[in-house]
Amino acid sequence: MNKARWILVSLGAGLILVSIWSMSQGAVKVSWWEIFNILGYKLGLNDLQPALEKKVAIFWLIRFPRVLMSVFVGMSLAICGTAMQGLFRNPLADPSLIGISTGAALAAALVIVLGGTLAAAWGGAVGMYVLSIATFTGAVVASFLVFFIGREKGRTNVATMLLAGIAINALAGAMTGLLTYLADDVQLRDLTFWTLGSLGGTTWGKLGIVSVASLISLIIFLNFGKAFNALSLGEEEASYLGIEVERLKFVVVLATGLAIGCSVAFCGVIGFVGLVVPHLLRILGGADHHYLLPASALGGGLLLAFADTVSRTLLAPAELPIGILTALVGAPFFLFLLYQQRLKFE
Amino acid sequence: MLKAKGLTFRIGEKVLLDGVSFEGTPGKLLAILGPNGAGKSTLIRLLSGALKAHAGSITWKDQVYPGNAKSLLARTRSVLTQKLHLSHPFSVEEVVMMGRYPHFKRYPQGNDKEIVRDWMKRTDTQRFGKRLYQSLSGGEQQRVQMARTLSQITGMEAPCLLLWDEPLNNLDIRYQHDCLGTARSMAQAGHVVMVVMHDLNMAAQYADQILLLKGGKRLSFGRTERVFTAENLAQCFDFPAYVSKHPNLNCLQVSFGNSFSAHPETQPTDDLPTLST
DSSP: OOHHHHHHHHHHHHHHHHHHHHHHOSSSOOOHHHHHHHHHHHTTSSOOOGGGHHHHHIIIIIIHHHHHHHHHHHHHHHHHHHHHHHHHTOTTOOTTTTTHHHHHHHHHHHHHHHSHHHHHHHOHHHHHHHHHHHHHHHHHHHHHHHHHHSEETTEEOHHHHHHHHHHHHHHHHHHHHHHHHHOOHHHHHHHHHHHHOOOTTOOHHHHHHHHHHHHHHHHHHHTTHHHHHHHTTOHHHHHHTTOOHHHHHHHHHHHHHHHHHHHHHHHOOOOSHHHHHHHHHHHHHOSOHHHHHHHHHHHHHHHHHHHHHHHHHTTTTSOOOHHHHHHHHHHHHHHHHHHHHHHHHO | OEEEEEEEEEETTEEEEEEEEEEEOTTOEEEEEOSTTSSHHHHHHHHTTSSOOSEEEEEETTEESSOSOHHHHHHHEEEEOSSOOOOSOOBHHHHHHHTTGGGOSSSOOHHHHHHHHHHHHHTTOGGGTTSBGGGSOHHHHHHHHHHHHHHHHTTSOSOOEEEEESTTTTOOHHHHHHHHHHHHHHHHTTOEEEEEOSOHHHHHHHOSEEEEEETTEEEEEEEHHHHOOHHHHHHHHTSOEEEEEOSSSSSEEEEEOOGGGGOTTOOOOSOOOOOOO
8 A cells, every 4th residue: 555545544534533533522521432322323223322312412413513514614625725726736825815715705794794684584594595605606706816817828926816815805804894884783793703714503404505515526626636737737738638728727616616615605714724734735645636635635624623623622611713723723834835935936 | 741831920019930831741850940039939839739820720640730639639749848847746757647647547557657667767767756856957857758748649659749849958968869869769650750959960960850940930941951051050040150061970060150259369289288297
């Protein structure tokens, strides 16, 4: 077995272990045996231990979907980061840095504040779909903007790309600020939730939408291993190797919009996961996207499951918004990357 | 086999190529030569389909080129471009294997690995196969890219099309000769091989045909001995040229110079300074 496979297997095992650990942590502690007992009961494999009857509701309706949500959102963020970095041919592209996540969050804010009355009329379930469609659109529009502004003669101008990201972030920030000003108290709470990012409030319904979006983009990206590798030679060179570059760009932007849009719709903006995870995995096992794409998905899920557990247990009973946590760790890491790149080009 | 007729390409008002016609023939190594800004790289990019000509036509095997059979073209045509920049840290082996991408779906097969290993040996790059591409010197990177483009068309029925834009960049003498030797053996295997280069004497030694460009226009095209005349070269490079038979090899030899370049006061003399022992 080669190194890349070892890393993938370890990440897979780590993801499962961390998920179970995460399910056991919280205000109500649930032991591993109790977790297996409840899961077995839900699958119809065994009877529920009578002592667990009180814990079942908490576990099944709140904690279990929340942990799965963190795994799927982490997968989406990390694999979309890898895909964006492959497409832009630059390791600094991250959905939150270049404005894709904030574009989606702005769309969410617009729906909450301006479409609030409409959503109320439609009821909760329909509102949920309207919200995901809006964030999807916001994410796709932002990616297209950054992509076309940041391109120059078939190459990404990194400075322009990051500046376009800053501009979109600033614009979305200002408009979200304006909406905050207009919002009533309930809407204000919702808006804060979106800008800071949180996995609290996860329901099975929301998990359903996010997991489907995440899996669709995962399946699409896992087939692009060769294409992303070839693209690292340059767009022209990739086309000489039979890669249909224009089609690839289009599909990547749409799939990213879908995965990022849906995760922002229900969990808000969680930054830097798409930057940190692929970077570390490249150092560990190389840049081959046949390895990097699945490894990012597993690693992203693992990291976010862990981070979410920390965010809800560190200041218990209060909760630290996970977006703040990832930014606290991720932003210094980003500065470190910039510093490293500066050294390389000198 | 590869026929170009009246190729014209402009950027705005500036005409980069103006009605260039020529033909690449299987079995013949064609060198494309000319001074800076003659349109050599533009021509290669037209021939590779990266740019579209404003006028004129290209046909390959009597079909409109590049055509719609893109996946077949990716297996029978390879292009080496200048100033390749790899955006992520791949190993040398992985870069060469990219040349085989048009031939397998997801994972390389046995013969893909064999072809890659073989070309890495022949370009003397197998020694650092596991190293990161970015850690190599410019000349080593150039050889890796050569191995990649050669792997791409290996195993396909001749004639394939091989386009190399300045492959000699950064190579030292030995590898320059290896490179053009390989290009010639590819031509002799029945492929159409076109190489943009600057070194006229290397072209004189290896090329069967020459396309001489100047200011976007074709100055001369044909067999090396016909194109390499003192008049043609002097006109092309705006400098007095001398063409003679190579004293040791069966080819022509080119030199440039005028009275200022030849140290007028140091006449050849017998009394060379002697070393005291």
